[in-house]
């Protein structure tokens with residue numbers, strides 16, 4: 001049986017896969033089981049910030065796995081504390097809960113907000129999030145996310161989530177009531193096809209949260225860690241959230257998530273929350289290596305520079321719209337041809353991500369070079385026409 005046939009037999013069919021089986025990666029290149037080479041502009045959906053098989057990540061994982069992979073959170077481990085310290089130094093004064101995915105990081109933020117509301121706001125519990133947002137697939141995060149297609153099959157959903165239009169601060173203000181405890185936003189909506197916050201949006205929401213004593217939770221699972229050309233996308237807006245979630249790129253491909261909360265929001269006490277694998281030494285060592293390389297190699301600035309180049313290259317393809325920030329870009333076709341375009345790209349050795357019938361997302365490794373972007377554009381120009 002082929003790998004796709006075996007997958008159909010043994011794996012739950014939770015998503016449609018493209019007809020390719022990858023066996024190896026190096027930098028921005030992937031190789032399939034027939035030895036064909038692909039240029040990867042998706043990076044495991046904004047995960048492999050340093051590309052594939054980066055020597056520093058390989059060395060960190062190898063070294064740490066030979067020392068200590070897991071102990072549980074009944075004890076201290078140095079890689080966990082070191083990583084938390086580094087994340088706080090890079091972002092804002094806060095403390096960190098380490099977990100294993102973006103959904104789990106957001107679930108943590110939701111629980112934190114509820115406890116904070118119980119303690120400080122007379123039991124306020126409602127979280128305002130936006131239509132089209134994506135926060136994960138657990139029951140609470142799929143409800144927080146504003147896409148019915150992901151949540152409707154799982155009724156009844158948890159209560160306490162209100163959705164308003166993105167980029168409309170007035171809608172958040174109107175939806176706020178005595179029950180509201182927090183506003184939860186992506187600085188750029190990623191999964192729905194790269195919708196950046198409009199100028200002034202995050203600042204106005206921050207001011208509203210301050211005025212109404214609400215927590216501002218920013219989901220930087222996709223936008224964080226250099227992807228947009230800043231360490232964190234909210235830095236463009238000159239604001240700081242109360243709670244920020246990270247995952248995806250943090251471990252360079254090793255599963256890890258993080259929820260950071262400032263002093264005001266950090267109300268967890270021993271026994272409130274936990275995760276067996278969360279912050280295990282292996283994942284933390286990988287993440288520390290990722291952060292170290294991003295800093296050492298100036299990859300945040302590089303992402304900003306390559307992002308501009310990618311944006312200009314995509315603009316040249318003649319699509320209806322090109323949008324994004326840094327290395328988080330999308331094109332939108334007038335006709336519903338995004339999936340056919342993705343398939344043609346795959347057949348020509350280029351990995352892109354059709355998020356729906358019209359839009360294609362590009363979230364390549366931060367290490368991508370100008371030559372690789374030129375090469376991708378040459379291929380896409382032939383296919384987009």
Ligand SMILES: Cc1ncc(COP(=O)(O)O)c(C=O)c1O
Pocket residue numbers: 100101102103104106134135136137186190191219220221222223247248
């Ligand atoms: C903004 C955002 N939040 C949360 C998630 C969920 O992350 P995970 O799939 O690691 O649970 C994603 C995944 O696409 C995301 O883009």
